[in-house]
Amino acid sequence: MYLKPPFVLMFFLTLISQAIQGQEKSSDSLQDKSFEYLKSAFEEYEDNHKVSIVYVNAWIKKASREKDTFNLAYAYLYKSCILHYEGAIAYSDSIIALTKNYKNNEFPALGYMLKGYYNYDNGDDKKALKLYLIAYEYALKNNNINQQIEIKQFIGGLKTIFGQYDEALKIFREQLKFLESQPNYKKKLKKDYIIALNDLSKAYLRGEILDSASIRIKEGLDFSLKTKDSLMYSTFLLDSGTLLYFENDYKGALDSLKKVEPLIxxxxxxxxxxxxxxxxxxxxxxxxxxxxxxxxxxxxxxxxxxxxxxxxxxxxxxxxxxxxxxxxxxxxxxxxxxxxxxxxxxxxxxxxxxxxHYEVPKLKNEKGKLIIKINNEKDFNKKITFLVFFIILLFSSISFFFYNNQKKYKKRFNELLNKNLKTQKISITQHSENNSINISEKIINSIISKLDEFENKKKYLEQGIVLNKLAKDFNTNSVYLSKVINHNKGITFSNYLNGLRINHCIEELKTNYQLRAYTIKAISYEVGFSNSESFSKAFFNKTGIKPSFFIKELNKLARNS
Missing domain, CATH: 1.25.40 (Serine Threonine Protein Phosphatase 5, Tetratricopeptide repeat)
Structure with a gap:
């Protein structure tokens, strides 16, 4: 049974990454704007990274000019969220370098957690673990309870995945005990509480401690129903089906597993x-x-x-x-x-x-922090109240963001579903003065005719098509072919070829359920792309949604029909 380490940080980054995108202005023209303005502008243009980068850079420039260390750190964090792995790692390093010599409740721990997450997401579990352990030391030093919870969940999740059940159970029991010791925890810390319940139930299942697993799963099902948390309910329902399997109740197990299958x-x-x-x-x-x-x-x-x-x-x-x-x-x-x-x-x-690196320092530091926490209970409670308020606000914002995104993607999906691309060729732009490109009318008409044949016979699905090769097939040269496509179709050769392939792919996926069962890599090869990365990028650029989302929504329709 699989358990991915919980990442409250991941949700945090998702929210932050949408707090700074903006509109079509240069960063220089935004320097008189407030940080709040930049955040609001980002929220308005959250899906347009070409625009959002302007606001991120404006934020960085403004924070640098005002020598505001922690606003600059947050600006780096925001920018990392809209970059690929290498860029995100570079900015997490900048956050660490910028804040490691300052005393702050969140930094530099957040920088190490950020870098740890990106390494984990890139498949480097060992490096991710090292970075989270460093972050944990700072979280203990700064008495940042929220960060301590996230880091413990990450480490406990890794131990559960790879069979270290006794060690994972120890961490998760401590987590749950701590949360249950907080006043009104089922309301104020409900998200952390339900995640801790799920972590513990999964660890019990993996260790086949079935009685304890049954108790925690029932608590999780009841609590997720009560709080209307559909995502966690489906997670506990999956655990319930797994438990019934271990108890040899195969009929009950199949019933639970079939119910949860369309939800995950x-x-x-x-x-x-x-x-x-x-x-x-x-x-x-x-x-x-x-x-x-x-x-x-x-x-x-x-x-x-x-x-x-x-x-x-x-x-x-x-x-x-x-x-x-x-x-x-x-x-x-x-x-x-x-x-x-x-x-x-x-x-x-x-x-x-x-x-x-983790166990002994953790126990020693936690003992000292517990003493400090008892002696400063009043101050601690104030911090917890602030953190709980922030977490509630955070998850409310996250829910709203995901709802909006899903709504936009669903709209784009429906537009594609209802549009017939089979007869839709790449549009031709008519120009009265073809000689403006210094090519004879005869050659232009010949190339356009061969492009029509190229499209009608779906030769664009072949592998290895490049401008020079296609020009030779057309008995012309690459300069002429490129100019005709640019002039008469209004797009580059690369966009022309990708457009044909993506249109074909969309129409095939609508009707060919077998193609929908292929991996993205296999689908990309079927429609002429050499790798899944270039296919996914071309698909998104043309449709505004990822191919995986398009396939998932098609399969939902098929199951419901």
Whole structure:
């Protein structure tokens, strides 16, 4: 069973990354604006990164000019949220360098947490853990309880994933005990409380301590229903189905797992498929293989390993060995070796780092902080009240942001769904003076005719199409071909080719459910792209949504029809 370490920080970054985008002005013209103005402008143009970068840079410039260290740190944090991995890491390093010599409740711990998150998201668990441990030392030093909670959840989650159940249970029990000691925690700290319940129930499940798991899962289901937290309810429902599997109640397990299946995605969905496959293993091995193929498809797309993959690939290998399917045997034994190596290396690294760096300093520092907390209870309660208010405001804002984003994406999806792109060619711009590009009318008409044939016969789906090659196929040169496309279609050759491929892909995905089952990498190859990154970028640039979202919404419609 898989558990991804909880990231309250990730939600925090998502909110922050939307607090600074803006409009079509230069950063110089914004220097007389307040920080609040920049935030408000960002919220208005939150989806346009080309515009948002102007406001981020204006924020940085203003904070630098006013020598406002912590506003500058926040500006760096905001900018990191709209950059790719390398840029985000660079800005998290800038945050650390800027604030490490200052006394502040949130910095430099937040800089280390930010860098740790980006490394984790990039697959470097060992480096992420080191950075979170450094952040934890600062969180203890600054008595920042909220940061301590987030970091403990991260470390406990990693331990749970890789089988260190006793150590994870110790952390999660301490977390829950601490939260339950706070006044009115079910209201003021409800999000932290429900996450702690879920962490603890998953750790109990992984350790097969079923009675304790059952108690915590029931508490989580009841509390998530009471607070109308649909996301956490589906998580606890998945845990409930897993618990019933371990209790050999296969009928009840299937019922719970089937109910939760349309409510979850990614690794949680892989986990759901895994246990459904396990239920059928001794009853209908073909159904097991069908479910395990779904697990493999999700892992191939996410490349995020979890323990159950070992059993998944071992079962698949044994099945295809009996079938005598050598290609499938080779495929799944390669997958098994890769996953086993990844999991073993990560477990080894985490063991070493946690034992040598985390446990002893944590216990010593926490004892001292508890004494300080008791002696300064009044001051502590004031800080907690402020933090709780901030967290409630934070999650309200996050909910609003995600709702708006989903609404926008859904609108774009419906527009694509209702638009027929099969007959929609890349538009031709008529110009009265074709000779303005210094090419004869005869050559221009010949190239346009061959472009029509190129589109009608769908030759744009072929791999390796470049301007020079296509020019040779048209018996012309690349300069003429480029000029004709630019002049008569109003776009570059690259945008012309990508537009044809994306239009074709959209229409195929609408009707071809088998294509929707492919990985993004496989789909990109089918429509002529050489890699998934360039395909996803072209898809988003043309439609405003990611291909994964488009496919997910199509599958929802198919299930409901």
């Amino acid at each position: 995605n990614d690794i949680s969905l892989a986990n759901c498929y895994y246990y459904q496959g396990k239920i059928y293993k001794h009853r209908d091995i073909n159904k097991t293989i069908s479910y395990f193929n779904k697990v493999d498809s999700i892992y191939t797309a996410t490349e995020n390993p979890f323990i159950e993959l070992k059993d998944t690939y071992k079962t698949m290998y044994d099945f295809y060995s009996k079938q005598g399917n050598v290609n499938k045997q080779l495929y799944f034994v390669d997958k098994l070796i890769k996953v086993d190596s990844l999991l073993n290396n990560t477990i080894k690294n985490i063991n070493k780092e946690v034992i040598n």
